[in-house]
Amino acid sequence: MGRAKALVIACCLACCGYASPLLAAEEGGRVHEGTIFTLWPLVDYRESPRDQYRNLSLLGPLFKFQSHGDDSTLAVRPLLYRTEDRREQTAQTSYLYPLASTDSSPRATTFQVMQLLQKNVYRKGEEGEERTSQFFPFYLQGRSEKYGPYTAVFPLYGDIYERLWRDEIHFVLFPLYSRTVNKGTTSRNYLYPFFNTIEGDKESGFQFWPLYGQAAKEGVYRKRFFLWPFFLSETRDINTDNPKDRLYLFPFYAALDSPQRTSRHYFWPFFGHTVDRGSGTVPEKPAGPTFEIPDGDEERNTGKLEEWDYFWPFWYTVRSAERNEVSWLPFYAGTVKKETEKHWYMWPLYRTDKMDSKLFRQERDRVLYWLYSDKRESWPVDGTSRRKVACWPLYVYTKDPKGVMGFSFPAPVEPILDKEGIEKNWAPLWRIYQQRWNEQGDSAVSFFWNLYWHEARGTDLAYEFFPLLAYRSESEFTDFRLLKGLIGYRNRAGAKQLTLFWLPFGVNWGKEAVSQSAVTLQPGTGSRP
Structure with a gap:
């Protein structure tokens, strides 16, 4: 359990823009150790064959290339962030989040720019593909199962079906002329919104806005206005057991009567x-x-x-x-x-929110909206909980349901916009300090994008303050370097070695002779055999 949580911590740090050192494991009697190569701030490379994990970071958090099993990540912050799952055949890419994004799966491919420009391809097996596109509100194109294909070029000409809460929308040189159909009611507008007519089954109406307008449907509703919005009257839901009569003489009087x-x-x-x-x-x-x-x-x-x-x-x-x-x-x-429950005291100074049910509980305290926030959530059924404390623009503290805690500084955006896209695309660019740890004592720290980093897993410890010193210690293994190998010392199960001036060999002593190949450290790599 401790190793699993430690791996979670390492992966969390890697996802935030830098990797953590990955320690050794034995497989089939052979030792497969991870690789660490740092040349701050240009290059930071981490590899763990045991976990099928590789991470390469260039120029701090700006460039990131990571693979972990079937998952891969490519980041060129803040311009591009792409994640891919080869097993599920899915991929998501964001471009200058939240400006644009693409989402691909075996069933659909979508592309959008600020939700205004959209292009979608839906794969329906033997039925082929269905394509829709829009540059809202200027261009819409798609297909309705009931009415067939449609195209609209606003404001020149267009036909739109089963969108924008209407069955049909037609327009020519809008606002000169438009027509909508919804549930059998046809509404025509001439020089919208001034002239309008309504017709349908036992339904009719017209308006010359804002002077006068009226409409009625026998047995359903009737309404009229005069000098809108100063005089309005209407009766709705006549065909129900709760008909409503409304009268507005704005701003002097307003009335609503129903059973x-x-x-x-x-x-x-x-x-x-x-x-x-x-x-x-x-x-x-x-x-x-x-x-x-x-x-x-x-x-x-x-x-x-x-x-x-x-x-x-x-x-x-x-x-x-x-x-x-x-x-x-x-x-x-x-x-x-x-x-x-929700309470405000001296608005907007202090607010409390509380939700308490059998399945979920949440409490949140806030000072001046986002200046300070403390949110606590729990699930009584399985006994899990999580917490997030944010103080703008200083820090964010989190604790997830697995018991992994995190702290990051500074936090100029996260307390206000708690979005996954901010976390992936932008936050690593300004996080000077970040730490992940759990209650078992496992932890990982990065300062100035790995200028200094350390990781502790149980009794194993590794840290580096580039380029002055690097230290790693685990079971029967100790490695210490000054100035990336100007002076180096290694102790493996009592077999010791001292190296100087980045030489690939040194002075060996201890209870066993160690071959040169077994202790070689490539100049400046920081790699372990």
């Missing part, structure tokens, strides 16, 4: 009152002085939910059996639901 809900607002946003009758049950009085209901509220609060707005959205209260909320910003705001 389940009644709402009144006067001189919006200063005063409003809403009662949602729902099941007609009396809400429970929540515990704690924060949510004490004033005397008399128990008699009025006969519905499922009651809301009082005094200066929305800053001052209001909401009471219900499942939700209790109060806001007196900037002094205090709090929401309590069945499994979640």
Whole structure:
């Protein structure tokens, strides 16, 4: 277990832009040791045949080439970052994240630029390929199973099917003319949004915005406006058991009436009152002085939910059996639901969030949004947990469910944008110091992109402060170098050797004679046999 966690630590450091030394293992009676070659800041090469692991870093975190089993990584930060899984035949590439990316698998290949330019190829076996592309909103091309292929060149001409929440969209020299069809309703716009007509099954309407407009569908809805947004009225859901009547005389008066809900607002946003009758049950009085209901509220609060707005959205209260909320910003705001709580104190100074369920628990404390954040998560069923503490722009501390902890400095972006793309493409460029460790004492450290690094696994230890000294110690093996081999000392199971001036041979002594080939250290490589 300790070795497995140590390998996790080493791989984490390698993924962040540098590799960690990999120690020896025995296989079939032969010793297969890793290779370490450093020439800071130009080259850092690490290899472990036992783990099928290789990592080459050039110019600190700028260039990275790594392979680990079937997985490989290529990074030219921050321009390109590519990962590939040869076994699953998948690959992901990001270009100047988050500007552009590609994603490839046996089933699909996608390419996007800021989610505006997209090109997708979907492989459907014997059915062949389906291709879609767009440069939103100027060019869209695709195929609908119901309507067939479509193309749109905005604003000149276009036909679009089953996209943008509509069954059909047609336009010519938009905004001069456009037509949409959705669920049997056809809407035509002339010089959008000023002139509009609506037609459908027992449905019709028109508008001359913002002066006047009306529309109705028999037995479903009717609505009209006059001098929008100052006068609006509508009746919706007539064909349901909860029809709704709304009236707006902005900003003096607004009303909503339905069998389940009644709402009144006067001189919006200063005063409003809403009662949602729902099941007609009396809400429970929540515990704690924060949510004490004033005397008399128990008699009025006969519905499922009651809301009082005094200066929305800053001052209001909401009471219900499942939700209790109060806001007196900037002094205090709090929401309590069945499994979640949220509290603000002196907004935006301090905020707490809590989620507590049988499967998942989360607590988070924040000061000034991202200045300081402490998030703790746990899974009671399997007893695992994780934690992340971030203090912008100084540091980020993490602890994952496997018990591996990490610390990095500085952190100018990570506390604000907690994204995997930031972690892979950008964060290694500014992380001066980084450490990974676990409770068993295994650890790996890098300072100034491996100007100084060390790794400890149980009783094994390796560290280097380029180019002054390098030291490695493991079972029956010790190796020490000054100035990359100007003076070197090695002890392998009592067989000792002293080398000078980077010579490939030296003075040997100890309980056994050691052949020159067994102790040779190539000049300046830092490699072990």
